[in-house]
Amino acid sequence: MSVHNNKLFYGDNLEVLQRHIKDETVDLCYIDPPFNSKRNYNQIYNNIGKEDVAQAQAFVDTWTWNQRATEGFEDIKNNQNGVFTKQSISLILGLEKVLGKGSLLAYLVSMTQRIAEIYRVLKPTGSFYLHCDPTASHYLKLIVDAIFCSQGGEFQNEIVWHYRRWTGKAKKFQQLHDIIFFYTKSKEYTFNVLYTDYTEKSLKRKEHYHTRIKNGDVYITSIDEKGVRDNDVWQIQLLNSQSKERLGYPTQKPEELLEKIIKASSNEGDVIFDAYCGCGTSIAVAQKLNRNWIGIDITYQSISLIMKRLEDSFGKSVLNTLTLNGVPQDFESAVALANKQDDRVRKEFEKWAVLTYSNNRAMINSKKGGDGGIDGTAFIIDYNEKNEQIYKEVIFSVKSNKTLTPSVVRDLYGTVERENAAVGYLLTLYPMDNLVKESAKYGVYQNKLLGRNFPKIEVISVEELLKGKQMHLPTAVAVLKDAQLKKQDDLPDIFS
Ligand SMILES: C[S@@+](CC[C@H](N)C(=O)[O-])C[C@H]1O[C@@H](n2cnc3c(N)ncnc32)[C@H](O)[C@@H]1O
Numbered sequence: 242m243s244v245h246n247n248k249l250f251y252g253d254n255l256e257v258l259q260r261h262i263k264d265e266t267v268d269l270c271y272i273d274p275p276f277n278s279k280r281n282y283n284q285i286y287n288n289i290g291k292e293d294v295a296q297a298q299a300f301v302d303t304w305t306w307n308q309r310a311t312e313g314f315e316d317i318k319n320n321q322n323g324v325f326t327k328q329s330i331s332l333i334l335g336l337e338k339v340l341g342k343g344s345l346l347a348y349l350v351s352m353t354q355r356i357a358e359i360y361r362v363l364k365p366t367g368s369f370y371l372h373c374d375p376t377a378s379h380y381l382k383l384i385v386d387a388i389f390c391s392q393g394g395e396f397q398n399e400i401v402w403h404y405r406r407w408t409g410k411a412k413k414f415q416q417l418h419d420i421i422f423f424y425t426k427s428k429e430y431t432f433n434v435l436y437t438d439y440t441e442k443s444l445k446r447k448e449h450y451h452t453r454i455k456n457g458d459v460y461i462t463s464i465d466e467k468g469v470r471d472n473d474v475w476q477i478q479l480l481n482s483q484s485k486e487r488l489g490y491p492t493q494k495p496e497e498l499l500e501k502i503i504k505a506s507s508n509e510g511d512v513i514f515d516a517y518c519g520c521g522t523s524i525a526v527a528q529k530l531n532r533n534w535i536g537i538d539i540t541y542q543s544i545s546l547i548m549k550r551l552e553d554s555f556g557k558s559v560l561n562t563l564t565l566n567g568v569p570q571d572f573e574s575a576v577a578l579a580n581k582q583d584d585r586v587r588k589e590f591e592k593w594a595v596l597t598y599s600n601n602r603a604m605i606n607s608k609k610g611g612d613g614g615i616d617g618t619a620f621i622i623d624y625n626e627k628n629e630q631i632y633k634e635v636i637f638s639v640k641s642n643k644t645l646t647p648s649v650v651r652d653l654y655g656t657v658e659r660e661n662a663a664v665g666y667l668l669t670l671y672p673m674d675n676l677v678k679e680s681a682k683y684g685v686y687q688n689k690l691l692g693r694n695f696p697k698i699e700v701i702s703v704e705e706l707l708k709g710k711q712m713h714l715p716t717a718v719a720v721l722k723d724a725q726l727k728k729q730d731d732l733p734d735i736f737s
Pocket of ligand 1: 519538
């Protein structure tokens with residue numbers, strides 16, 4: 242198995258699929274795309290196509306009928322790149338009549354574009370798992386049917402992932418499941434039968450079943466010589482605040498769920514692909530189970546978290562076994578990232594700069610608008626006067642302006658003092674000698690753990706970042722994890 246086949250892409254999955262992923266190269270694709278079902282579904286549906294801006298506003302920050310949706314709709318209509326089936330084109334044209342050009346159709350257009358590409362990259366023996374929830378699953382099934390089943394693919398299962406959680410007191414039944422559709426590209430596909438746990442108890446149950454079958458009471462086909470075959474309702478606990486696995490990423494899925502999918506539908510050395518990989522659950526499991534993998538995510542927080550997750554689980558050397566694509570490697574691409582306009586994500590250049598300088602250890606401040614110029618924070622370890630271990634905050638501020646005056650350094654110093662932080666880092670796109678000079682005025686911070694002084698304010702340019710310069714202060718990862726969990730509600734809608 243060649244581990245160098247592992248690839249992590251930072252970017253929009255449609256672009257990455259079109260440009261970088263070749264036909265028939267993937268054995269198993271799992272996706273868990275965002276759909277913010279916390280919003281009131283009926284409200285969304287009823288407002289589609291109407292001009293009720295105030296109502297539609299509830300959904301507008303996630304999906305909206307904009308230029309991207311118009312282009313996607315045209316691409317499908319004209320069968321751009323020849324990836325759309327007649328049925329999927331007719332379906333979208335038909336849905337437009339029902340739904341009008343609104344947020345739900347924008348979502349379905351975007352999914353049709355991506356699922357058509359996923360079909361293209363799957364090997365003829367490949368499988369596709371689409372993770373969704375009851376708010377969108379019925380529409381998505383129409384789309385996958387129109388793409389897969391019209392070209393010889395097959396629908397295999399609707400898997401119900403059942404979990405427990407606190408759902409509040411809404412006037413309806415508690416909603417305690419997700420839906421995962423399982424499709425294959427053809428009738429010939431990899432499938433390893435899984436068995437429910439094979440314990441004494443299940444053996445007894447098996448005997449019991451056999452006896453009953455003999456007696457003609459029940460007809461059970463799910464038993465063979467190895468035990469009871471797994472069924473399409475999966476009881477797997479949601480990650481809770483106590484879970485060791487939890488990384489503070491709001492939509493993180495349990496590894497157990499991905500283990501089942503990957504074990505059932507692939508073998509060692511196969512290629513697993515996740516086009517919405519979030520904090521990399523599918524990737525971590527693929528790595529653990531000796532599969533090759535390809536992951537894509539549109540936000541740098543995910544990319545950073547995945548690298549950290551891999552490093553923490555498999556050691557630093559694992560990072561040398563993957564190719565990182567779309568992450569700035571030179572000044573031009575850093576400038577391009579700083580100037581990139583994408584309404585789906587915010588502050589990507591800032592995230593990249595903060596996470597790169599902190600070696601993926603910082604926490605991003607994702608609040609809309611400025612927060613006193615704080616783009617990120619991290620916790621470091623120190624000792625107080627009584628020689629007790631303490632944690633101190635460090636602050637990151639990022640500026641992409643071509644020119645800046647020394648007042649920016651003064652302001653950062655003011656913030657550091659106000660927050661009682663140890664150090665402030667100012668990361669600038671362009672080299673700023675005037676700011677470096679100004680920063681020398683603010684003295685040093687003494688770290689007792691390392692027995693060293695650090696500039697109270699440090700100005701670092703992107704050129705230095707690209708040469709590998711990183712912060713030296715010792716980050717306190719456990720504290721960070723805790724703080725990240727608390728901050729998760731601040732994350733943007735694209736995560737949901
Ligand atoms: C529901 S989360 C996936 C969570 C993942 N299954 C896990 O266990 O961590 C959806 C992810 O899709 C990403 N995303 C949204 N739109 C995208 C796009 N167009 N291209 C690539 N990634 C996208 C988001 O940044 C988010 O991380």
